Amino acid sequence: MTSARSFAALTLLAAIAAVVLFILHLGLGTVWIPPDRVILALLDRSTDPTDLTIVRELRLPRAILGLLVGCMLGLSGALLQVVMRNRLAEPGLTGVSTGGILAAVLFLAGTWGLPPPGRLLPFVVLLGALAGGILVLFASSARGRIDPLRLILTAVIVNAILGSLTAIVMLRSQQALGSILSWLIGSLNGRVWDDVWLALPWAAVGIPAGLLAARAANVLQLDDESGRALGLPLQPARVALFGLAVVLAAGAVSVSGAIAFVGLMAPNAARAIAGADARRVLPLAALIGCVLLLAADLVAQSLSIKPPIPSSAYRVGLPVGAVLAVFGAPLLIILLRRSIR
Amino acid sequence: MNDFEPIRLAQVSAGYGQRMVLDGLDLxxxxxxxxxxxGPNGSGKSTVIRAMARLLPTRSGVVLLDGQDIRSFGSRGIARLVSVLPQSPSSPPGLTVRELVELGRFPHTGLFGRLGAEGTLAVESALTLTGLSDFVERPLDELSGGERQRAWIALALAQGASTLLLDEPTTFLDVRHQFEVLDLVASLCTSRGMTVVMVLHDLVHAANYADRVVVVDSGRIVADGAPSAVLTVELMRTVFGVAAKIFTNPESGRMFCLPIGTGRS
Structure with missing residues (x-):
């Protein structure tokens, strides 16, 4: 579709965009810090202790999470599109988002009246997310076989069940409602280094493994008979790729909540640019995921709102998930219209 | 490649679920x-090919690949010795010819290996042999049916196997492209010494291109031999249920059998 050279150029462009957005992200906030001072602070060469604290302690975790989560969701979506043979597949279709949110709601409802659960919540979401993914995998495998279409249908059904369970718990315990909203939409507001440490292991394992799965992904993209004739054991390969998509998405959901659209947009954009070869689509989807999430979070940060609470003097940043849904969805429609030849 | 022992089926039975399709086949x-x-529809033709490449496990009997039980091979090990082109292969939209043909090296590289000099050479020679050198960067979905079929054959060639199994390679192609594909297959047989098995519906093609015709009916081999010896008026009536006449192709001198109707009118 595109020649190797223009692919390399576009990849480089996306990588540069990610770096620029990363630095802008670190500069933006209540106090604007220009890029040169951000870079000095990042390199630990800054003479201004305020810059050092703001950049390295307060803003760096959120920016790193933007990079990681975007990358994980983009790659997870690209892997799922291969396993499910469907360009509408996205990380939420693994059951991780609804699983994570149900776990969070149950946790918040169960600890009502007790002191705030604090740092425990992301772990609970992580466990729920992984459980959701495993549930979808087991529910869809019949006699040890994973069929792409059955996997999609099962995921939709499991998501519907988990979603309605969440709704029931929330109706019974309205205290959970407020704190769960940002998880439902997905947000990076107020993330700290602890959140980075929580997501990092999943990213460190999932991203390289996901990229190395490119060749298996390419064979899986053929019809089943051709894939088997080339000597790829299809069922184990499908389970492995689905597992990687679950791990990546669960790691992302546990720190950011259910951010939608990145995992759908990034792989589709990557395919529109790079064609079908997974050796290009997977890394490009990860990179585009970073760029999209950082850009959206930059917008989310700058468009703070004053909550409609009379006594509140604070302004609250928009959740990045909301920005992505509002600005990202139209972009996706444009992209899809263009990619139809 | 020369001392490779061709595939042998001994008393092979195979089927899907409760339904047995092949019944003690020797070949x-x-x-x-x-x-x-x-053979007629549902006779088990495609199943023979699937059993030969272990795409379908046998219920009883044994398939010998290079003289050894095919069950003792790994999946990629089989794919290095036997290429299969299924009946209706499909590739993701936007996949280019080169990207497809490079997948033919999967049995050699595995999940993480590199294509390497040998692989690049195999891909290039497969592209040249199939006459696709000018199409390498084109997406498969933009090619004509005949070109697309040649690309799939190129993928099978890039595998570097000495046996090529084709399941109805000419279906959905217009008559010129049918000949193109069959000529290509015949030339591979002579230039590379490949052993080729084709499932064919068109008996005229079978008579024209095959050294040997195997007639399968209800999971058994009912006739086996040179086309002129096998494709008789009698066989056409008993196996296919059609009336036929025998002609000689004035170009090749080969006999062939032309079905002329159901024989009921």
Whole structure:
């Protein structure tokens, strides 16, 4: 579709965009810090202790999470599109988002009246997310076989069940409602280094493994008979790729909540640019995921709102998930219209 | 490649679920020849090919690959010795010819290996042999049916196997492209000494291109031999249920059998 050279150029462009957005992200906030001072602070060469604290302690975790989560969701979506043979597949279709949110709601409802659960919540979401993914995998495998279409249908059904369970718990315990909203939409507001440490292991394992799965992904993209004739054991390969998509998405959901659209947009954009070869689509989807999430979070940060609470003097940043849904969805429609030849 | 023992089926039974399709089949391929498998719909033609490449496990009997039980091979090990082109292969939209053909090296590289010099050479020569050198960067979905089929054959060639199994390679192609594909297969047989098995519906093609015709009916081999000996008026009536006449192709001197109707009118 595109020649190797223009692919390399576009990849480089996306990588540069990610770096620029990363630095802008670190500069933006209540106090604007220009890029040169951000870079000095990042390199630990800054003479201004305020810059050092703001950049390295307060803003760096959120920016790193933007990079990681975007990358994980983009790659997870690209892997799922291969396993499910469907360009509408996205990380939420693994059951991780609804699983994570149900776990969070149950946790918040169960600890009502007790002191705030604090740092425990992301772990609970992580466990729920992984459980959701495993549930979808087991529910869809019949006699040890994973069929792409059955996997999609099962995921939709499991998501519907988990979603309605969440709704029931929330109706019974309205205290959970407020704190769960940002998880439902997905947000990076107020993330700290602890959140980075929580997501990092999943990213460190999932991203390289996901990229190395490119060749298996390419064979899986053929019809089943051709894939088997080339000597790829299809069922184990499908389970492995689905597992990687679950791990990546669960790691992302546990720190950011259910951010939608990145995992759908990034792989589709990557395919529109790079064609079908997974050796290009997977890394490009990860990179585009970073760029999209950082850009959206930059917008989310700058468009703070004053909550409609009379006594509140604070302004609250928009959740990045909301920005992505509002600005990202139209972009996706444009992209899809263009990619139809 | 020369001392490779061709595939042999001994008393092979195989099927899907409760339904048995092959019933104690014996068949030994001859190296460097083209064998056509013909038979009515549902006779088990495709199943023979699937059993030969272990795409379908046998219920009883044994498939010998290079003289050894095919069950003792790994999946990629089989794919290095036997290429299969299924009946209706499909590739993701936007995949280019080169990207497809490079997948033919999967049995050699595995999940993480590199294509390497040998792989690049195999891909290039497969592209040249199939006449696709000018199409390498084109997406498969933009090619004509005949070109697309050649690309799939190129993928099978890039595997570097000495046996090529084709399941109805000419279906959905217009008559010129049918000949193009069959000529290509015949030339592979002579230039590379490949052993070819084709499932064919068109008996005229079978008579024209095959060294040997195997007629399968209800999971058994009912006739096996040179086209002129096998494709008789009698066989056409008993196996296919059609009336036929025998002609000689004035170009090749080969006999062939032309079905002329159901014989009921």
């Amino acid at each position: 030994e391929l001859k190296q460097g020849t083209i064998t056509a498998i013909v």
